[in-house]
Amino acid sequence: EAGVAQSPRYKIIEKRQSVAFWCNPISGHATLYWYQQILGQGPKLLIQFQNNGVVDDSQLPKDRFSAERLKGVDSTLKIQPAKLEDSAVYLCASTLGDEQFFGPGTRLTVL
Amino acid sequence: AQKVTQAQTEISVVEKEDVTLDCVYETRDTTYYLFWYKQPPSGELVFLIRRNSFDEQNEISGRYSWNFQKSTSSFNFTITASQVVDSAVYFCALRKDSSYKLIFGSGTRLLVRP
Numbered sequence: 001e002a003g004v005a006q007s008p009r010y011k012i013i014e015k016r017q018s019v020a021f022w023c024n025p026i027s028g029h030a031t032l033y034w035y036q037q038i039l040g041q042g043p044k045l046l047i048q049f050q051n052n053g054v055v056d057d058s059q060l061p062k063d064r065f066s067a068e069r070l071k072g073v074d075s076t077l078k079i080q081p082a083k084l085e086d087s088a089v090y091l092c093a094s095t096l097g098d099e100q101f102f103g104p105g106t107r108l109t110v111l
Numbered sequence: 112a113q114k115v116t117q118a119q120t121e122i123s124v125v126e127k128e129d130v131t132l133d134c135v136y137e138t139r140d141t142t143y144y145l146f147w148y149k150q151p152p153s154g155e156l157v158f159l160i161r162r163n164s165f166d167e168q169n170e171i172s173g174r175y176s177w178n179f180q181k182s183t184s185s186f187n188f189t190i191t192a193s194q195v196v197d198s199a200v201y202f203c204a205l206r207k208d209s210s211y212k213l214i215f216g217s218g219t220r221l222l223v224r225p
Contacts, residue, residue, distance in 0.1 A: 003155075031211060042115075042202050042215030043156070056212060089154060095211060098144075102156035 002026065004103035006092050012109045018080040021106045025073070025094030031055075033100065034067055034077050035091040043091055049075065082110045113138045115205050117216035124193055125224050132188045132219045134203030140164075142208035145179065145186045150200040150218070162186065193223045 005024040013019050025032050030051050035043035046065065048056040051072035060067070064083070069075040079086055089105040114137040124130045136145065147159040160170065162179050170177045174191045190197055200220045204213040 033211075040217070042204070042217050043213075044215070045212050048212065056210070091156065093156075098161065099158050100156075100211070100213065101158070102148075105154045107154075 004092055004094055004101055006103040006106055008106055010107050013082055014111050015084055016081040019082055019108060020076050020078045021090050023075045023092030023103060026101055029094035029096045031095045032069055032075050033093040037089040037091055084110050086110050113205055113214045115203050115214055115216035117203055117219050119219045121220040123222045126195055127192050129191050130193050132201050134186045134216060136184050136205045138205060140207050144206040146204040147188050148202045150202060195223050195225055197221060198223045
C-alpha cells in the first residue's frame, strides 16, 4: 500500500514570495490533515479536511495561509506572502479509521 | 485545555542500555487517547502505539514497553536494550474522543551511541 505522498521535499524562498505544497493521501482515506512542525517542536495542526470539507482550521493563519482539497483526494497548502517565521516542515497526514499516517513532509526555508 | 509535556529534550545512551522517555499530559476529558510516534531523520512520523483512557494495562511489544498511569497523568515509554537504529525524535500525543486532532509534545531526541 502506497503511503502519503508530498512534494516538493524541500523548498527555499525569499520572504514575501508565495509557495505551494501538494499532498496525495493514502487511497480511500477520507480525512486529511496539514501540520506545521517548527524546528525543535512537535507538529501543530493547521487544518483538517473530511472529504472536501473543512473540519477544523482554527490554527490556520488565514491572512496568509490557504488550503483546499478539491474532489476530496489531493490537497494543496499555500502560503502567500511567506514570512521568516514560516520556516518549518509541513506534514500531511491521512486517516481512514483511528491511526494517522504521515507523509515525509516538505521542509520550507524562508530567507 | 489539553497539553502534553515531554520534559526531556535530549537523551544520550550507549547501545544496549535501557532508556525511558517521559510523557505527562493534561486534559479535562474523561475519554481520550494517548499516542507515541517516532520521527527518524527521514522526517516521517511513524506510529508506535495508541492507548485509550480506560485501558491502563501496560503494554509490551518486543523491546518497547509503555506504562500508562492515570493517577499521575503519565504515559512513559521504555526501550529495552537500545540499538543505534532507535536514534530518533520521539513524540507523545493526546487526542480527545470527539476529535481526530492530535496535540503533540515537543519531543525527546534519543541518541543511541555504538
